[in-house]
Amino acid sequence: MMGQVVKLDKTTGVAAAEPAHPNAANDASIPTPRPRRSLAWTPARIGVYAFLMIAALFFLLPLYVMLVTSVKPMEEIRLGTLFALPQHFTLEPWTQAWSSACTGLECNGIRGGFWNSVAIVVPSTILSIAIGAVNGYALSFWRPRGAGFLFAILMMGAFIPVQVMIYPLVRVLASVNLFSSLPGIILIHTIFGMPVMTLLFRNYYAALPLELFKAARIDGGGFWRIFLQLMVPMSTPVIVVAVIMQVTGIWNDFLLGLVFAGSEHLPMTVQLNNIINTTTGERLYNVNMAATILTSVVPLALYFISGRWFVRGIASGAVKG
Structure with missing residues (x-):
């Protein structure tokens, strides 16, 4: 082998390789194998992943309900299928929340409140x-x-x-x-x-x-x-x-x-509160959810x-x- 000297042990008769130079064993150019990370599913690892998944579901479930409700027509919402995907996808609640929902005496949507918040x-x-x-x-x-x-x-x-x-x-x-x-x-x-x-x-x-x-x-x-x-x-x-x-x-x-x-x-935020708390006519849950998501974007x-x-x-x- 390059950089090594083979010597014969006089007592055992076994050939042994020694570095040709005292510093050859510490040569930085020789890569040292890295210890492999253990991939075993230990109880601690399983517990950490279970906790993270439960926490993620805890925060993502309300967002999922809001998104699904905001793209459903009111006919589907009245059926009580809260977690079901929409059968008739629609973006009309988003358009109404942005431009025509009533925020009190005016029905100009939440668009004006957006630009007020920016200002x-x-x-x-x-x-x-x-x-x-x-x-x-x-x-x-x-x-x-x-x-x-x-x-x-x-x-x-x-x-x-x-x-x-x-x-x-x-x-x-x-x-x-x-x-x-x-x-x-x-x-x-x-x-x-x-x-x-x-x-x-x-x-x-x-x-x-x-x-x-x-x-x-x-x-x-x-x-x-x-x-x-x-x-x-x-x-x-x-x-x-x-x-x-x-x-x-x-x-x-x-x-x-x-x-x-x-x-x-x-x-x-104030106009969102006015939209949600409007008591005239039917309560449009899909419009409320769309307006809430628009406010948090x-x-x-x-x-x-x-x-x-x-x-x-x-x-x-x-x-x-």
Whole structure:
């Protein structure tokens, strides 16, 4: 064999191969066999898979019922076959939920609420993330006088129930002519999102090496230059986590939109409630299910598209305290 010397053992008379060089046995080029992973179905493995399947069914069964019901005509729904596939597939409930379902006095569907939600979510998400990033950056690296006290106040705001602050906020917004307006509901979501975003970015920036900030300071970088040119490009994982959290929270909000948005800017969740609770005429379960799925499309799509970045942001310390 190449690289080996065959020697004869004088006592046993058996030929044995030895490496020609003392380091030949440790040659990195020689592949070492990897241990095969056990594929045996142990009780623990069976239990894990059974638990995962039960959990998946628990969450997927309501979605299945909603999807199946939304494509059935009312004649099939009245038969009580809740889990049966549709015999006469139809998309008419989806069209009606989007464009002609009654959301109160008007019967324009849930389409208007969709665009109202978009107009609320986009600026509220951008403002709350921008303010939270600047606060977290300042509290992590610059540490102004009283930074700990300020951070404690922000954290108190994150844990105070929304219901406690509704009446004072109504009076404040009414005094500045922002109640029942689009800027008013955007301001409300920005205020309520700022404490959580500050905590998120502060924890993320606290995990970064302090030497990077010191080197930037030595190079003459100021507050905004270091933030925009150094911190923001490094913050992609935590920004994705923040976007998912804010978009999901603001899009699914019902109470604040009902109180502060006004009748002309009602979000999609409020109009969905109006569709489902309409008592005039026959209750159209297929339209209700279609409207519910349409309302949840945006958060679901966001999770499916950016789920990998969400996990990366969590793993990199975005939500560690």
